[in-house]
Amino acid sequence: MKDEKRDLPEMDVTDYTDPACPFCVDAYKKDVVKPIDVRCVIEKLDEHLARNDYAAAERHLKYWEAEARQGNDLRGEFSLAEELMGLYRKLGRKEEAISYAEKAVHYIDLTEISGSVGAATALLNAATVYKAFGAAERGVPLFEEARRIYEEKLPAGDSRLAGLYNNFALALVDLARYEEARDLYARALAIIGATEGGEPEQAITELNLASLAERQFGLEGAEKEIEEHLDRAEKLLKQPGLKHDGNYAFVAEKCAPVFGYYGWFGVEAELKEESARIYGGNA
Numbered sequence: 001m002k003d004e005k006r007d008l009p010e011m012d013v014t015d016y017t018d019p020a021c022p023f024c025v026d027a028y029k030k031d032v033v034k035p036i037d038v039r040c041v042i043e044k045l046d047e048h049l050a051r052n053d054y055a056a057a058e059r060h061l062k063y064w065e066a067e068a069r070q071g072n073d074l075r076g077e078f079s080l081a082e083e084l085m086g087l088y089r090k091l092g093r094k095e096e097a098i099s100y101a102e103k104a105v106h107y108i109d110l111t112e113i114s115g116s117v118g119a120a121t122a123l124l125n126a127a128t129v130y131k132a133f134g135a136a137e138r139g140v141p142l143f144e145e146a147r148r149i150y151e152e153k154l155p156a157g158d159s160r161l162a163g164l165y166n167n168f169a170l171a172l173v174d175l176a177r178y179e180e181a182r183d184l185y186a187r188a189l190a191i192i193g194a195t196e197g198g199e200p201e202q203a204i205t206e207l208n209l210a211s212l213a214e215r216q217f218g219l220e221g222a223e224k225e226i227e228e229h230l231d232r233a234e235k236l237l238k239q240p241g242l243k244h245d246g247n248y249a250f251v252a253e254k255c256a257p258v259f260g261y262y263g264w265f266g267v268e269a270e271l272k273e274e275s276a277r278i279y280g281g282n283a
Contacts (some may be wrong), residue, residue: 034071
């Protein structure tokens, strides 16, 4: 991966702070806390991700993680652990992703936010990391706790519930719990279908259902159902007036290889080309 060094210079945390164990509670028993501006950190992160510049995103997050640690800002470290586990999951860096997933879950107790929507989101993200790296069983209790909190505290049509249902269903498919997964996908589609601009996320769910059908019935036995899901996904992604922004580019990039896997090579090529165009700044 090319390291463009556009924004913040690379630096080793040990250049300006002593090493500290993130799981040591005593490390945070200090009177002075200098909180980082998490909102601004995330805004800058989004700029890097919109350009598909993961090297800059990592430098940015690691820099502010060190700043939060130096300033005894435990909540800032919690937020950065969430972002870093997501980034490393996307980059396929297993050890780092799981390490930050563990840190984020541990920080829930240290920051006394158990039972909150923020805690549920961290649990969901950590569970998704475990699923991504072949440890779906380990993530199930986290998904279940996140679901309990979300369903208790969020409105029934909240898009965050749809995201949880989708990711939980993916883990259940890995564990051959197919009917439970179908139920969660149906719940996700009901929410996303009522959300303006939700077509890209609907398309992802349709493709997930195609994969579920193959896992459950085999490629030949599920051929008709797979075709139906692919057709609906293609129509959703080509919906007139749909905004082709960074989110669309990410979804198109994610969906393209699924179409290719099932032999829909024309759709695969179109989505890859559109994703590259958006990331190239030509949208």
